[in-house]
Amino acid sequence: MTETAELKNLIKSILLEYQDPTQSEETQQKTYGIFDTVDEAISAAKAAQLEFETFSLATRKEVIEALRTELCPFVAEYARETVEQTGMGRVEDKTIKNKLALDKTPGVEDLRTEAETGDNGMTLYELSPYGVIGAILPSTNPVATLLNNGIGMLAAGNGVYFSVHPGAKNVSLKLIKHMNKIIEKVVGISNLFTSIAKPSNDAVNEMMQHKDVAILVITGGPGIVRMGLTSGKKTIGAGAGNPPALVDETANVDKAATDIYEGASFDNGILCTAEKGVIAVQNIERQLVDGLIRKGAYLITSEKDIQALVDATIIDNHPNKELIGKNAKVILESAGIQVTGDPKLIILRVSIDHPFVIKEMLMPILPVVSARDFKQAKEYALEMEQNLHHTAVMHSNNIGRMNEVARAMKTSIFVKNGSSFAGLGINGEGPTTFTIATPTGEGTTTARHFTRRRRCVLTDGFSLK
Ligand code: NAD
Numbered sequence: 001m002t003e004t005a006e007l008k009n010l011i012k013s014i015l016l017e018y019q020d021p022t023q024s025e026e027t028q029q030k031t032y033g034i035f036d037t038v039d040e041a042i043s044a045a046k047a048a049q050l051e052f053e054t055f056s057l058a059t060r061k062e063v064i065e066a067l068r069t070e071l072c073p074f075v076a077e078y079a080r081e082t083v084e085q086t087g088m089g090r091v092e093d094k095t096i097k098n099k100l101a102l103d104k105t106p107g108v109e110d111l112r113t114e115a116e117t118g119d120n121g122m123t124l125y126e127l128s129p130y131g132v133i134g135a136i137l138p139s140t141n142p143v144a145t146l147l148n149n150g151i152g153m154l155a156a157g158n159g160v161y162f163s164v165h166p167g168a169k170n171v172s173l174k175l176i177k178h179m180n181k182i183i184e185k186v187v188g189i190s191n192l193f194t195s196i197a198k199p200s201n202d203a204v205n206e207m208m209q210h211k212d213v214a215i216l217v218i219t220g221g222p223g224i225v226r227m228g229l230t231s232g233k234k235t236i237g238a239g240a241g242n243p244p245a246l247v248d249e250t251a252n253v254d255k256a257a258t259d260i261y262e263g264a265s266f267d268n269g270i271l272c273t274a275e276k277g278v279i280a281v282q283n284i285e286r287q288l289v290d291g292l293i294r295k296g297a298y299l300i301t302s303e304k305d306i307q308a309l310v311d312a313t314i315i316d317n318h319p320n321k322e323l324i325g326k327n328a329k330v331i332l333e334s335a336g337i338q339v340t341g342d343p344k345l346i347i348l349r350v351s352i353d354h355p356f357v358i359k360e361m362l363m364p365i366l367p368v369v370s371a372r373d374f375k376q377a378k379e380y381a382l383e384m385e386q387n388l389h390h391t392a393v394m395h396s397n398n399i400g401r402m403n404e405v406a407r408a409m410k411t412s413i414f415v416k417n418g419s420s421f422a423g424l425g426i427n428g429e430g431p432t433t434f435t436i437a438t439p440t441g442e443g444t445t446t447a448r449h450f451t452r453r454r455r456c457v458l459t460d461g462f463s464l465k
Contacts, residue, residue, distance in 0.1 A: 032177040032184075033194040038206045041194035042161050045132045046212045048191040049159030053129055055187060057108050063186045064107040064151055070182045071147070075099045078143045081171040086139055088325025093267035094143070096426065097434075101147035104425045104432035107155040110447035117463035124458075127451035129157030130214040134207045136228070138220045140270040140325065140362065142168035145219050145434040146175055150193060152433075153217075154183075155447040161213060162195045163204050173197070208233065217450065219435045229439070236442055236449060238272075238435040241390025242360045243420055244381040245275040246405060248374050248396045253284045255417070256395035257291025260366070263393070263419035265297075265344035269364040270325040272436065273391040273413060273420045277357045278368045279380045285370045289347065297366070298328060298343035306348055308335040309365070310355060319361050328364045352380045378405055385409060390438045393420050412436050412443040 035041040079094035114125040135149050142165055153160045164172035176193050184190040196203055204224075207213060208231040216235040218228040225237035245263075247256045264275040280288050293299055300306055312335035313320050323331050328343045346365045350356060356367040369384075371377035385392055391413040394405050406414045413423035413436060422428025423444075433444045442449045 030190050032180040033191050034173050034177060034197055035194060036197060038161075038196055038203050038210065041196050042132055042134075042207065042210050042212050044191040045159035045161050045194040048189045048194075049129065049131055049157075051189055052154075052159065052187065052192055053157050059187060060108050060155060060157065063183055064155060066182050066186050067147075067151060067154075067179060068102050071102055071178070072099070074178070075102065078171060078175060081174070082143050082168060085171050086142065086165075086168050086325070088140060089267040089270055090327070097141060097144040097267065098147060100424065100426060100432050101144045101151070101434060105148045105151040106431045106446045107151065108447065110152075110155060110431075111451065112448065117465060119463065121457065121459040122462040124456040126454050126456055127156065127448055128454050130450065130452050132159045132161055132213055133450060134161050134163065134210070134213040134216045134233075136163040136204065136216065136218040136220055136224060137165055137168070137172065139165040139167045140272070141219075141434050142172050143175055146172060148432065148434040149217065149219075150179055152445065152447045153450045154192065156450040158450055159192050160194070161207055161210075162193060163207055164195055164199050166199045169199055215450075217435060217445075225439055235440060236435070236437045236445060237439040238437045238445070239388070239390075239439050240360050241272040241388050241436075241438070242276050242358075242385055243273060243391040243393060243411075244384040245278045245393040245395065245420070246377050246381045247278060247280045247284060247288055247394075248377060248398065248401060249281045249284050250397040250401075251284065251395035252397070252417070253287045253395075254291050257288050258295055259395070259417070259419040260288075260393070261292050261295040261297060261345060263421055264366045265328075265364050266419075266421055268325045268327060268344075269366075270362045271421070271424075272360075273423055275366065275393055275420050276360060277384050278366060279352075279371055279377045279384065280368060281374055281377050282370045282372060285368070289349070289368060292345070292347050292366075292368075295345075296343055297345040297347045298332065298339060300337070300346060300348045305335070305337050306350070308337065309346070309348070311335070313361065313363060313365065314355055314359070319359060319363065324362045326363065331363055331365065352383055357384050358386070374401060378408060381405065382408060385411065388438060390436065391415070391420060391423060393418075412438045 075098035076095045079091045083091050111127045116123045137145050180190050216228045216233050218225050219238040222239050225239040228235035245260050328346045332339050350367045352369050389410045392409040392411045393415045415423045425432035435445045
Protein backbone atom coordinates (compact mmCIF):
# COMPACT_ATOMS: atom_id res chain seq x y z
CA MET A 1 0.00 0.00 0.00
CA THR A 2 1.36 3.48 -0.91
CA GLU A 3 1.68 6.24 1.69
CA THR A 4 -1.16 8.22 0.03
CA ALA A 5 -3.52 5.25 0.09
CA GLU A 6 -2.69 4.62 3.75
CA LEU A 7 -3.38 8.25 4.57
CA LYS A 8 -6.71 8.13 2.73
CA ASN A 9 -7.78 5.04 4.67
CA LEU A 10 -6.78 6.65 7.94
CA ILE A 11 -8.84 9.80 7.20
CA LYS A 12 -11.80 7.61 6.16
CA SER A 13 -11.71 5.61 9.40
CA ILE A 14 -11.52 8.82 11.49
CA LEU A 15 -14.49 10.28 9.59
CA LEU A 16 -16.49 7.07 10.03
CA GLU A 17 -15.84 7.17 13.77
CA TYR A 18 -17.47 10.61 14.02
CA GLN A 19 -20.26 9.89 11.56
CA ASP A 20 -23.88 10.31 12.67
CA PRO A 21 -25.17 6.71 12.44
CA THR A 22 -28.70 7.94 11.63
CA GLN A 23 -27.57 9.45 8.31
CA SER A 24 -26.43 7.50 5.29
CA GLU A 25 -23.01 8.23 3.82
CA GLU A 26 -24.73 9.63 0.73
CA THR A 27 -26.89 12.07 2.72
CA GLN A 28 -23.88 13.30 4.64
CA GLN A 29 -21.98 14.11 1.49
CA LYS A 30 -24.80 16.25 0.12
CA THR A 31 -24.48 19.96 0.58
CA TYR A 32 -28.02 20.70 -0.65
CA GLY A 33 -26.79 23.47 -2.87
CA ILE A 34 -24.24 25.20 -0.64
CA PHE A 35 -20.64 25.05 -1.87
CA ASP A 36 -17.27 26.57 -0.98
CA THR A 37 -16.59 28.15 -4.34
CA VAL A 38 -18.64 30.00 -6.94
CA ASP A 39 -17.38 27.68 -9.66
CA GLU A 40 -18.45 24.54 -7.79
CA ALA A 41 -21.88 26.04 -7.06
CA ILE A 42 -22.51 27.10 -10.66
CA SER A 43 -21.27 23.77 -12.06
CA ALA A 44 -23.58 21.89 -9.71
CA ALA A 45 -26.55 24.07 -10.69
CA LYS A 46 -25.71 23.49 -14.36
CA ALA A 47 -25.63 19.71 -13.96
CA ALA A 48 -28.88 19.79 -11.97
CA GLN A 49 -30.60 22.01 -14.55
CA LEU A 50 -29.61 19.79 -17.46
CA GLU A 51 -31.26 16.89 -15.67
CA PHE A 52 -34.27 18.98 -14.61
CA GLU A 53 -35.06 20.13 -18.13
CA THR A 54 -35.62 16.53 -19.19
CA PHE A 55 -38.60 16.24 -16.81
CA SER A 56 -42.19 16.93 -17.87
CA LEU A 57 -44.15 20.10 -17.13
CA ALA A 58 -46.34 17.99 -14.86
CA THR A 59 -43.26 17.21 -12.78
CA ARG A 60 -42.29 20.90 -12.63
CA LYS A 61 -45.80 21.62 -11.36
CA GLU A 62 -45.45 18.87 -8.77
CA VAL A 63 -42.18 20.37 -7.52
CA ILE A 64 -43.74 23.83 -7.22
CA GLU A 65 -46.75 22.43 -5.41
CA ALA A 66 -44.45 20.65 -2.97
CA LEU A 67 -42.54 23.90 -2.31
CA ARG A 68 -45.78 25.81 -1.70
CA THR A 69 -47.18 23.17 0.66
CA GLU A 70 -44.10 22.15 2.57
CA LEU A 71 -42.71 25.64 3.13
CA CYS A 72 -46.03 27.10 4.25
CA PRO A 73 -45.69 26.03 7.92
CA PHE A 74 -42.31 27.80 8.07
CA VAL A 75 -43.21 31.29 6.80
CA ALA A 76 -43.31 32.86 10.27
CA GLU A 77 -40.11 31.13 11.36
CA TYR A 78 -38.25 32.44 8.32
CA ALA A 79 -39.74 35.89 8.94
CA ARG A 80 -38.51 35.89 12.53
CA GLU A 81 -35.02 34.73 11.56
CA THR A 82 -34.83 37.39 8.84
CA VAL A 83 -35.66 40.17 11.29
CA GLU A 84 -33.19 38.75 13.82
CA GLN A 85 -30.37 38.59 11.28
CA THR A 86 -30.90 41.72 9.24
CA GLY A 87 -32.29 43.86 12.09
CA MET A 88 -34.83 45.23 9.59
CA GLY A 89 -38.59 45.09 9.26
CA ARG A 90 -41.41 43.50 11.23
CA VAL A 91 -42.00 39.77 11.71
CA GLU A 92 -45.77 39.96 11.09
CA ASP A 93 -45.29 41.83 7.80
CA LYS A 94 -42.46 39.59 6.61
CA THR A 95 -44.70 36.60 7.37
CA ILE A 96 -47.32 38.09 5.03
CA LYS A 97 -44.68 38.68 2.34
CA ASN A 98 -43.34 35.12 2.60
CA LYS A 99 -46.84 33.62 2.41
CA LEU A 100 -47.67 35.88 -0.52
CA ALA A 101 -44.57 34.75 -2.40
CA LEU A 102 -45.48 31.11 -1.83
CA ASP A 103 -49.15 31.46 -2.77
CA LYS A 104 -49.19 34.04 -5.55
CA THR A 105 -45.99 33.51 -7.52
CA PRO A 106 -47.16 32.04 -10.82
CA GLY A 107 -45.85 28.66 -11.92
CA VAL A 108 -45.69 26.95 -15.32
CA GLU A 109 -49.11 28.34 -16.32
CA ASP A 110 -47.29 31.65 -16.84
CA LEU A 111 -45.41 30.21 -19.84
CA ARG A 112 -47.84 30.98 -22.64
CA THR A 113 -47.10 29.79 -26.14
CA GLU A 114 -47.86 32.03 -29.11
CA ALA A 115 -48.71 30.54 -32.49
CA GLU A 116 -49.13 31.88 -36.01
CA THR A 117 -50.65 29.85 -38.80
CA GLY A 118 -51.19 30.50 -42.51
CA ASP A 119 -50.66 29.14 -46.03
CA ASN A 120 -47.04 28.32 -45.21
CA GLY A 121 -47.75 26.28 -42.13
CA MET A 122 -47.36 26.96 -38.44
CA THR A 123 -44.90 28.89 -36.31
CA LEU A 124 -44.69 28.56 -32.55
CA TYR A 125 -42.98 30.87 -30.10
CA GLU A 126 -41.98 28.78 -27.12
CA LEU A 127 -40.58 29.94 -23.79
CA SER A 128 -37.57 27.78 -22.96
CA PRO A 129 -35.18 27.74 -20.01
CA TYR A 130 -31.99 29.79 -20.11
CA GLY A 131 -29.95 27.28 -18.10
CA VAL A 132 -28.39 28.73 -14.95
CA ILE A 133 -29.61 32.14 -13.78
CA GLY A 134 -27.43 34.27 -11.52
CA ALA A 135 -29.93 35.86 -9.14
CA ILE A 136 -28.80 38.61 -6.78
CA LEU A 137 -30.97 39.10 -3.70
CA PRO A 138 -31.52 42.21 -1.55
CA SER A 139 -31.15 42.44 2.22
CA THR A 140 -34.55 44.11 2.54
CA ASN A 141 -36.64 41.16 1.29
CA PRO A 142 -34.16 38.26 1.29
CA VAL A 143 -36.57 35.38 1.96
CA ALA A 144 -39.62 36.65 0.04
CA THR A 145 -37.44 37.35 -3.02
CA LEU A 146 -35.76 33.94 -2.76
CA LEU A 147 -39.15 32.19 -2.64
CA ASN A 148 -40.54 34.34 -5.45
CA ASN A 149 -37.50 34.08 -7.74
CA GLY A 150 -37.03 30.41 -6.86
CA ILE A 151 -40.55 29.38 -7.87
CA GLY A 152 -40.64 31.58 -10.99
CA MET A 153 -37.20 30.57 -12.27
CA LEU A 154 -37.82 26.89 -11.58
CA ALA A 155 -41.23 27.10 -13.31
CA ALA A 156 -39.33 28.36 -16.34
CA GLY A 157 -37.07 25.28 -16.17
CA ASN A 158 -33.90 26.96 -14.91
CA GLY A 159 -31.33 26.21 -12.27
CA VAL A 160 -30.32 29.19 -10.11
CA TYR A 161 -27.14 30.39 -8.45
CA PHE A 162 -28.35 32.71 -5.69
CA SER A 163 -26.05 35.51 -4.65
CA VAL A 164 -27.33 36.20 -1.15
CA HIS A 165 -26.74 39.39 0.81
CA PRO A 166 -24.03 38.76 3.45
CA GLY A 167 -26.25 40.41 6.07
CA ALA A 168 -28.98 37.82 5.45
CA LYS A 169 -26.64 34.89 4.83
CA ASN A 170 -27.76 32.35 7.42
CA VAL A 171 -31.48 32.55 6.79
CA SER A 172 -31.01 32.62 3.00
CA LEU A 173 -28.68 29.61 2.92
CA LYS A 174 -30.99 27.72 5.28
CA LEU A 175 -33.90 28.32 2.91
CA ILE A 176 -31.91 27.29 -0.18
CA LYS A 177 -31.04 23.99 1.51
CA HIS A 178 -34.64 23.54 2.63
CA MET A 179 -35.95 24.13 -0.91
CA ASN A 180 -33.41 21.69 -2.37
CA LYS A 181 -34.47 19.00 0.09
CA ILE A 182 -38.09 19.43 -0.98
CA ILE A 183 -37.13 19.38 -4.67
CA GLU A 184 -35.03 16.28 -4.12
CA LYS A 185 -37.96 14.41 -2.61
CA VAL A 186 -39.94 14.95 -5.81
CA VAL A 187 -37.32 14.63 -8.56
CA GLY A 188 -34.17 13.33 -6.90
CA ILE A 189 -32.11 16.48 -7.72
CA SER A 190 -30.48 18.30 -4.82
CA ASN A 191 -28.60 21.21 -6.43
CA LEU A 192 -31.10 23.02 -8.61
CA PHE A 193 -30.61 26.06 -6.38
CA THR A 194 -27.06 26.79 -5.28
CA SER A 195 -25.00 29.35 -3.42
CA ILE A 196 -21.76 29.65 -1.49
CA ALA A 197 -21.12 29.37 2.23
CA LYS A 198 -19.31 32.73 2.45
CA PRO A 199 -20.89 35.37 0.22
CA SER A 200 -18.75 38.37 -0.69
CA ASN A 201 -18.53 41.16 -3.25
CA ASP A 202 -15.70 39.29 -5.02
CA ALA A 203 -17.96 36.26 -5.34
CA VAL A 204 -20.67 38.44 -6.92
CA ASN A 205 -18.15 39.66 -9.50
CA GLU A 206 -16.97 36.12 -10.20
CA MET A 207 -20.55 34.94 -10.68
CA MET A 208 -21.28 37.82 -13.06
CA GLN A 209 -18.35 36.75 -15.27
CA HIS A 210 -18.90 33.00 -15.08
CA LYS A 211 -19.26 31.33 -18.46
CA ASP A 212 -22.11 29.07 -17.31
CA VAL A 213 -24.35 31.87 -16.02
CA ALA A 214 -26.72 32.62 -18.87
CA ILE A 215 -28.50 35.67 -17.48
CA LEU A 216 -28.44 37.90 -14.39
CA VAL A 217 -31.54 38.84 -12.42
CA ILE A 218 -30.63 41.59 -9.98
CA THR A 219 -32.87 42.81 -7.19
CA GLY A 220 -31.13 45.57 -5.26
CA GLY A 221 -29.97 49.16 -5.22
CA PRO A 222 -28.73 51.26 -8.18
CA GLY A 223 -25.05 50.32 -7.77
CA ILE A 224 -25.48 46.59 -8.15
CA VAL A 225 -27.95 47.00 -11.02
CA ARG A 226 -25.38 49.19 -12.81
CA MET A 227 -22.73 46.50 -12.25
CA GLY A 228 -25.00 43.93 -13.88
CA LEU A 229 -25.74 46.16 -16.84
CA THR A 230 -22.02 46.61 -17.54
CA SER A 231 -21.17 42.93 -17.04
CA GLY A 232 -21.68 41.94 -20.66
CA LYS A 233 -24.46 39.50 -19.75
CA LYS A 234 -28.14 39.91 -20.36
CA THR A 235 -29.50 41.49 -17.19
CA ILE A 236 -32.94 41.89 -15.72
CA GLY A 237 -32.38 44.78 -13.33
CA ALA A 238 -34.82 45.57 -10.50
CA GLY A 239 -33.52 48.71 -8.84
CA ALA A 240 -34.48 51.43 -6.41
CA GLY A 241 -37.73 53.39 -6.30
CA ASN A 242 -39.12 56.39 -4.48
CA PRO A 243 -42.90 56.10 -4.77
CA PRO A 244 -45.03 59.20 -4.25
CA ALA A 245 -48.67 58.98 -3.14
CA LEU A 246 -50.64 61.81 -4.74
CA VAL A 247 -53.96 62.72 -3.09
CA ASP A 248 -56.23 65.23 -4.80
CA GLU A 249 -59.32 67.04 -3.52
CA THR A 250 -61.73 64.58 -5.18
CA ALA A 251 -60.33 61.58 -3.26
CA ASN A 252 -61.99 59.69 -0.44
CA VAL A 253 -59.49 61.29 1.92
CA ASP A 254 -60.11 59.11 4.98
CA LYS A 255 -59.68 55.95 2.95
CA ALA A 256 -56.57 57.43 1.34
CA ALA A 257 -55.13 58.06 4.82
CA THR A 258 -55.76 54.45 5.84
CA ASP A 259 -54.30 53.01 2.63
CA ILE A 260 -51.23 55.22 2.76
CA TYR A 261 -50.63 54.51 6.46
CA GLU A 262 -50.78 50.77 5.86
CA GLY A 263 -48.56 50.85 2.76
CA ALA A 264 -45.91 53.23 4.13
CA SER A 265 -45.58 51.49 7.50
CA PHE A 266 -45.62 47.93 6.13
CA ASP A 267 -42.37 46.16 7.09
CA ASN A 268 -41.08 49.52 8.32
CA GLY A 269 -41.03 51.05 4.85
CA ILE A 270 -38.34 48.83 3.32
CA LEU A 271 -40.31 47.66 0.31
CA CYS A 272 -39.09 49.42 -2.83
CA THR A 273 -42.78 49.85 -3.72
CA ALA A 274 -43.88 51.46 -0.43
CA GLU A 275 -45.16 55.05 -0.31
CA LYS A 276 -42.09 57.14 0.55
CA GLY A 277 -43.87 60.49 0.57
CA VAL A 278 -47.29 62.09 0.18
CA ILE A 279 -48.17 64.92 -2.18
CA ALA A 280 -51.51 66.35 -1.02
CA VAL A 281 -53.54 69.09 -2.65
CA GLN A 282 -53.66 71.81 0.01
CA ASN A 283 -57.38 71.96 0.70
CA ILE A 284 -57.50 68.30 1.83
CA GLU A 285 -54.01 68.19 3.36
CA ARG A 286 -55.16 68.77 6.95
CA GLN A 287 -57.88 66.12 6.71
CA LEU A 288 -55.33 63.66 5.33
CA VAL A 289 -52.79 64.34 8.07
CA ASP A 290 -55.54 64.01 10.71
CA GLY A 291 -56.51 60.69 9.16
CA LEU A 292 -52.90 59.45 9.29
CA ILE A 293 -52.68 60.47 12.96
CA ARG A 294 -55.97 58.70 13.74
CA LYS A 295 -54.49 55.51 12.27
CA GLY A 296 -51.54 55.84 14.66
CA ALA A 297 -48.91 57.91 12.83
CA TYR A 298 -46.67 60.10 15.00
CA LEU A 299 -46.60 63.69 13.74
CA ILE A 300 -43.46 65.73 14.33
CA THR A 301 -44.05 69.45 14.18
CA SER A 302 -41.16 71.36 15.74
CA GLU A 303 -38.29 72.45 13.48
CA LYS A 304 -35.86 71.32 16.17
CA ASP A 305 -37.25 67.76 16.18
CA ILE A 306 -37.33 67.62 12.38
CA GLN A 307 -33.67 68.66 12.25
CA ALA A 308 -32.77 66.11 14.93
CA LEU A 309 -34.49 63.41 12.87
CA VAL A 310 -32.57 64.45 9.74
CA ASP A 311 -29.28 64.44 11.68
CA ALA A 312 -29.96 60.96 13.05
CA THR A 313 -31.15 59.37 9.83
CA ILE A 314 -28.94 60.92 7.15
CA ILE A 315 -25.19 60.54 7.39
CA ASP A 316 -22.79 61.79 4.70
CA ASN A 317 -25.79 62.47 2.50
CA HIS A 318 -26.96 58.83 2.65
CA PRO A 319 -29.63 57.14 4.79
CA ASN A 320 -28.05 55.93 8.03
CA LYS A 321 -27.66 52.14 7.49
CA GLU A 322 -28.07 51.55 11.23
CA LEU A 323 -31.62 52.87 11.06
CA ILE A 324 -32.85 51.39 7.76
CA GLY A 325 -35.91 49.24 8.39
CA LYS A 326 -35.98 49.97 12.12
CA ASN A 327 -39.18 50.53 14.10
CA ALA A 328 -40.37 54.16 14.21
CA LYS A 329 -39.84 54.26 17.97
CA VAL A 330 -36.16 53.28 17.63
CA ILE A 331 -35.66 55.97 14.98
CA LEU A 332 -37.39 58.63 17.06
CA GLU A 333 -35.39 57.74 20.16
CA SER A 334 -32.13 57.84 18.23
CA ALA A 335 -33.07 61.43 17.35
CA GLY A 336 -33.68 62.15 21.04
CA ILE A 337 -37.47 62.23 20.63
CA GLN A 338 -39.22 60.28 23.39
CA VAL A 339 -42.54 58.59 22.58
CA THR A 340 -45.00 56.45 24.43
CA GLY A 341 -46.37 53.33 22.74
CA ASP A 342 -45.07 51.87 19.49
CA PRO A 343 -46.13 54.08 16.57
CA LYS A 344 -45.62 52.38 13.20
CA LEU A 345 -45.08 55.55 11.17
CA ILE A 346 -43.49 58.99 11.58
CA ILE A 347 -45.02 61.84 9.59
CA LEU A 348 -43.91 65.43 9.12
CA ARG A 349 -44.78 68.38 6.89
CA VAL A 350 -41.95 69.46 4.57
CA SER A 351 -41.31 71.11 1.23
CA ILE A 352 -40.70 69.18 -2.01
CA ASP A 353 -36.91 69.62 -1.87
CA HIS A 354 -36.55 68.12 1.61
CA PRO A 355 -34.08 65.18 1.79
CA PHE A 356 -36.79 62.88 3.19
CA VAL A 357 -38.76 63.46 -0.01
CA ILE A 358 -35.89 63.08 -2.44
CA LYS A 359 -33.93 60.20 -0.85
CA GLU A 360 -35.06 56.58 -0.74
CA MET A 361 -34.92 56.38 3.06
CA LEU A 362 -36.25 52.80 3.53
CA MET A 363 -37.54 53.82 6.97
CA PRO A 364 -41.06 54.32 8.39
CA ILE A 365 -40.80 58.07 7.80
CA LEU A 366 -43.43 59.66 5.59
CA PRO A 367 -42.95 63.30 4.56
CA VAL A 368 -46.13 65.15 3.55
CA VAL A 369 -45.82 67.90 0.92
CA SER A 370 -48.66 70.32 0.29
CA ALA A 371 -49.40 71.37 -3.31
CA ARG A 372 -51.37 74.42 -4.42
CA ASP A 373 -53.57 72.46 -6.81
CA PHE A 374 -53.67 69.25 -8.87
CA LYS A 375 -51.33 70.65 -11.51
CA GLN A 376 -48.62 71.37 -8.96
CA ALA A 377 -49.26 68.03 -7.19
CA LYS A 378 -48.56 66.21 -10.45
CA GLU A 379 -45.33 68.17 -10.96
CA TYR A 380 -44.25 67.42 -7.39
CA ALA A 381 -45.05 63.70 -7.76
CA LEU A 382 -42.87 63.55 -10.89
CA GLU A 383 -40.09 65.43 -9.12
CA MET A 384 -40.18 63.07 -6.15
CA GLU A 385 -40.14 59.91 -8.30
CA GLN A 386 -37.07 61.23 -10.17
CA ASN A 387 -37.68 59.27 -13.38
CA LEU A 388 -36.98 55.98 -11.66
CA HIS A 389 -40.27 54.83 -13.25
CA HIS A 390 -40.72 52.33 -10.42
CA THR A 391 -44.00 52.79 -8.49
CA ALA A 392 -46.55 55.56 -7.91
CA VAL A 393 -49.83 55.74 -6.03
CA MET A 394 -52.77 58.08 -6.57
CA HIS A 395 -55.97 58.69 -4.64
CA SER A 396 -58.66 60.49 -6.64
CA ASN A 397 -62.13 60.08 -8.03
CA ASN A 398 -61.31 61.91 -11.23
CA ILE A 399 -60.60 59.32 -13.91
CA GLY A 400 -59.17 61.85 -16.34
CA ARG A 401 -56.61 63.00 -13.80
CA MET A 402 -55.68 59.44 -12.86
CA ASN A 403 -55.11 58.66 -16.52
CA GLU A 404 -53.04 61.82 -16.94
CA VAL A 405 -50.79 61.05 -13.94
CA ALA A 406 -50.41 57.36 -14.85
CA ARG A 407 -49.23 58.35 -18.34
CA ALA A 408 -46.85 60.98 -17.02
CA MET A 409 -45.28 58.83 -14.30
CA LYS A 410 -44.46 55.90 -16.66
CA THR A 411 -43.98 53.66 -13.64
CA SER A 412 -43.83 49.85 -13.62
CA ILE A 413 -46.57 49.88 -10.95
CA PHE A 414 -49.31 52.50 -10.66
CA VAL A 415 -51.85 51.93 -7.88
CA LYS A 416 -55.14 53.85 -7.88
CA ASN A 417 -57.15 54.21 -4.67
CA GLY A 418 -55.33 51.51 -2.73
CA SER A 419 -52.18 50.79 -0.72
CA SER A 420 -48.92 50.51 -2.61
CA PHE A 421 -48.84 46.82 -1.70
CA ALA A 422 -51.92 46.22 -3.87
CA GLY A 423 -49.38 46.44 -6.71
CA LEU A 424 -47.70 43.34 -5.28
CA GLY A 425 -50.96 41.41 -5.07
CA ILE A 426 -51.92 42.16 -1.44
CA ASN A 427 -55.60 43.22 -1.68
CA GLY A 428 -54.97 43.81 -5.38
CA GLU A 429 -55.53 41.57 -8.39
CA GLY A 430 -52.69 39.88 -10.21
CA PRO A 431 -49.75 37.67 -9.34
CA THR A 432 -47.03 38.71 -6.95
CA THR A 433 -43.42 39.58 -7.60
CA PHE A 434 -40.56 40.83 -5.50
CA THR A 435 -38.45 41.70 -8.52
CA ILE A 436 -39.86 44.78 -10.25
CA ALA A 437 -37.55 45.30 -13.18
CA THR A 438 -37.80 48.98 -13.99
CA PRO A 439 -34.41 49.99 -15.48
CA THR A 440 -34.58 47.08 -17.96
CA GLY A 441 -38.31 47.34 -18.59
CA GLU A 442 -39.75 43.91 -17.75
CA GLY A 443 -41.78 45.44 -14.93
CA THR A 444 -43.42 42.98 -12.54
CA THR A 445 -41.46 39.85 -13.40
CA THR A 446 -42.90 36.33 -13.50
CA ALA A 447 -41.75 32.95 -14.88
CA ARG A 448 -42.06 34.02 -18.52
CA HIS A 449 -39.38 36.70 -18.05
CA PHE A 450 -36.91 34.02 -17.03
CA THR A 451 -37.17 32.28 -20.39
CA ARG A 452 -35.59 32.44 -23.79
CA ARG A 453 -38.21 33.03 -26.52
CA ARG A 454 -37.66 30.61 -29.39
CA ARG A 455 -39.30 30.43 -32.80
CA CYS A 456 -40.17 26.96 -34.01
CA VAL A 457 -41.40 26.64 -37.60
CA LEU A 458 -43.31 23.84 -39.31
CA THR A 459 -43.79 24.37 -43.04
CA ASP A 460 -46.78 23.22 -45.05
CA GLY A 461 -49.05 22.01 -42.34
CA PHE A 462 -51.26 22.52 -39.33
CA SER A 463 -52.99 25.64 -40.57
CA LEU A 464 -56.62 24.63 -40.18
CA LYS A 465 -58.17 27.99 -41.03
P1 NAD B 1 -27.91 46.52 -2.16
O1 NAD B 1 -27.78 47.09 -3.52
O2 NAD B 1 -27.05 47.05 -1.08
O3 NAD B 1 -27.64 44.94 -2.20
C1 NAD B 1 -28.30 44.10 -3.15
C2 NAD B 1 -27.40 42.91 -3.47
O4 NAD B 1 -26.25 43.35 -4.18
C3 NAD B 1 -26.88 42.17 -2.25
O5 NAD B 1 -26.93 40.78 -2.48
C4 NAD B 1 -25.47 42.68 -2.10
O6 NAD B 1 -24.65 41.74 -1.46
C5 NAD B 1 -25.06 42.93 -3.54
N1 NAD B 1 -24.10 44.03 -3.66
C6 NAD B 1 -24.31 45.31 -3.28
N2 NAD B 1 -23.23 46.07 -3.56
C7 NAD B 1 -22.31 45.24 -4.12
C8 NAD B 1 -20.96 45.41 -4.63
N3 NAD B 1 -20.36 46.59 -4.60
N4 NAD B 1 -20.35 44.34 -5.14
C9 NAD B 1 -20.96 43.14 -5.19
N5 NAD B 1 -22.20 42.90 -4.71
C10 NAD B 1 -22.87 43.94 -4.19
O7 NAD B 1 -29.45 46.64 -1.78
P2 NAD B 1 -30.19 46.28 -0.41
O8 NAD B 1 -29.88 47.31 0.61
O9 NAD B 1 -29.95 44.87 -0.07
O10 NAD B 1 -31.70 46.42 -0.90
C11 NAD B 1 -32.36 47.66 -0.94
C12 NAD B 1 -32.36 48.27 -2.32
O11 NAD B 1 -32.88 47.35 -3.27
C13 NAD B 1 -33.26 49.49 -2.38
O12 NAD B 1 -32.68 50.44 -3.21
C14 NAD B 1 -34.56 48.94 -2.97
O13 NAD B 1 -35.34 49.89 -3.62
C15 NAD B 1 -33.99 47.92 -3.93
N6 NAD B 1 -34.98 46.88 -4.20
C16 NAD B 1 -35.58 46.88 -5.42
C17 NAD B 1 -36.53 45.91 -5.68
C18 NAD B 1 -37.23 45.88 -7.00
O14 NAD B 1 -37.96 44.93 -7.24
N7 NAD B 1 -37.08 46.85 -7.87
C19 NAD B 1 -36.87 44.96 -4.73
C20 NAD B 1 -36.21 45.00 -3.49
C21 NAD B 1 -35.26 45.96 -3.25
